[in-house]
Amino acid sequence: MGTFRWAIWVGWAVTTVGSGLYILFDVNTRTIMWASALSIFGLGSGMVLSSLNFAIQAIVKTEDAGRAASMYAFMRSIGMTIGVAAGGTIFQNFMKAKLTEFGLPGTIAKNAEAYVSIMKTLAVDDPTRVHALQAYVHGFKGVFEVMTALSGVAFVVSLAIRHYDMDKILESKYKLAR
Numbered sequence: 058m059g060t061f062r063w064a065i066w067v068g069w070a071v072t073t074v075g076s077g078l079y080i081l082f083d084v085n086t087r088t089i090m091w092a093s094a095l096s097i098f099g100l101g102s103g104m105v106l107s108s109l110n111f112a113i114q115a116i117v118k119t120e121d122a123g124r125a126a127s128m129y130a131f132m133r134s135i136g137m138t139i140g141v142a143a144g145g146t147i148f149q150n151f152m153k154a155k156l157t158e159f160g161l162p163g164t165i166a167k168n169a170e171a172y173v174s175i176m177k178t179l180a181v182d183d184p185t186r187v188h189a190l191q192a193y194v195h196g197f198k199g200v201f202e203v204m205t206a207l208s209g210v211a212f213v214v215s216l217a218i219r220h221y222d223m224d225k226i227l228e229s230k231y232k233l234a235r
Contacts, residue, residue, distance in 0.1 A: 061111045062218055068104030069212035075101050076208050079201035084190050105211075106133070115221040144200050151199030152192045159188035169193065 075098025082091060110129060117125040153166040165172050172189065179186035 060220070061108045061115060062215075062220060064104050064108035065112060065215045065218060066212070068101050068108055069208060069215050071101030072098060072105055073101070073205060073208035073212055075099070076201055076205040080198055080205060082197065082201070083194050112218065112221070144204075147200050147203055148196040152196030155192040155195035156189070159192065161185065161188055161192070165189065165192070166196065169196070 075094055075096075078090075078094035078097060082094070110126060113125045113129045114122040149166045149169070152169060153163040156163050156165055176186050176189055
């Protein structure tokens with residue numbers, strides 16, 4: 058189609074809606090709800106990741122397209138690393154706040170993965186288990202709220218992307234030869 062801006066805009070909008078649906082998750086979320094939200098978010102994220110690669114190459118000079126694509130891949134990897142670290146910190150802080158509110162030890166949030174095996178041994182109606190589950194949900198909601206806000210900001214910022222012609226002849230030093 059020769060254009061990329063529409064895919065970036067639609068991708069960020071769909072990603073924002075998908076991550077916003079995650080905020081609705083709770084302990085009793087039905088499979089159709091989380092499967093739909095994951096599909097919507099995945100569709101939006103896929104559009105953004107793919108279209109940004111085209112955008113990067115369209116914006117730079119043809120001789121810099123390879124370097125620009127490599128830099129985009131590198132920055133995306135760095136962003137994922139920061140995102141995982143920030144997401145974990147947000148999750149722990151939100152979960153700890155809810156655990157403290159319920160009178161449970163906040164240290165559970167530091168080892169949230171390990172505490173799942175302990176929860177499996179508790180009765181379904183045990184108040185500790187019920188409150189811990191609510192704390193997990195609260196932790197994830199905190200992550201999803203931040204993720205939705207960042208996606209919304211990215212959507213607004215993406216509206217400033219100008220049109221660049223994608224119809225370029227590749228001028229590379231590196232060519233296949235026989």
